[in-house]
Amino acid sequence: MGKRIPALTRVEPSRPLIRALQAQIDLLAASITGRDSYRIAAAWVFMSALSAWAEDHGLTPARLRGPGRPARDAYLQAGGTEAGWLALACADLAVHPAGWPLLDPLYGNLVRDDSPSESAARGLLDWWRDDAPTLAYPTSTGPATWEGFLPGELLQLLTDERRLAHALAQSPWWVADGILDRTLIPAAREFRDTTLLLIDPTCGTGHMLVRAVGMVWELYTTGELQPRQMHMHGVTGWTPVPPAVAARRILDGVDGAELDPITAAVARLRVTVTIAHLLHGAGALPGPLRLADIPHSVQPRIVVGDSLLAGKVSQAEYARLRPAQAAIVNLGTTAGGVLAEGVTR
Known part of the structure; x- marks a missing residue:
């Protein structure tokens, strides 16, 4: 069992929570082989945080928190794995079409590339069960926690790579x-x-x-x-x-x-x-x-898509410049790379 994180009082992540999650990334990364081990581990830890947020607000079944322990034990006794249980918690987010892109291969979520070891997955699951604070709590000013500001902030804060590569800087x-x-x-x-x-x-x-x-x-x-x-x-x-x-x-x-x-x-x-x-x-x-x-x-x-290219380049040029984005068929459209022609209504 790790150090229990103090109860949260605001929608922005606290430094103890960020440090604890970064420590979990290090533990998972050590159990994953390959040069992308840290990025893959960060993806798993972020998805677990997003799952915990959804679970704490009653949106998804209890898997990471205390009430989910009997179901987890039964799953393991039936031949399941700790990493498999962690994957099920992440998959719960995809039960609605708006959540499916989190696991869509075209969206490039690195949790699809590799899994943590059994001991690392068990450690992360036990941390969420025993030491992590609830992500659903009253707020006196600003957004309610169900608006998801905390997990939204965590995506940029857990790794320097994501913040620097995508220039992700959220507006308070x-x-x-x-x-x-x-x-x-x-x-x-x-x-x-x-x-x-x-x-x-x-x-x-x-x-x-x-x-x-x-x-x-x-x-x-x-x-x-x-x-x-x-x-x-x-x-x-x-x-x-x-x-x-x-x-x-x-x-x-x-x-x-x-x-x-x-x-x-x-x-x-x-x-x-x-x-x-x-x-x-x-x-x-x-x-x-x-x-x-x-x-x-x-x-x-x-x-x-790349909004800076909206209406400025052809579909073919957009696909050359932004192949990953052009491959995605966006909601409400019939083709990938819709931003090449501008956002349609």
């Missing part, structure tokens, strides 16, 4: 709120009782998109939108619509684009959960909120 929630105040509120004044169109062309893991979803949900369902950060007047006078109509407007109007496939996949999962949580809170989704039970129609349009 208060910066996102300030920008959205200055853009959504004026737009709501000018374009009343319609679907507001918004795109984040470099959306990262979805910080800006998640906060935008909450703001336009407030506007659509209450007819009002008040600023979250800026000292400015809000907007009133919209005609409130039912939750299902508000969700459809959000899906039709809030879009994102991201160059790195896995980063985009995390954003897509977070925005899906955010919309579903709002629907659930409004009584439009009955029963406990489970990822497997979220309607498949709740799939935000977050495309993988």
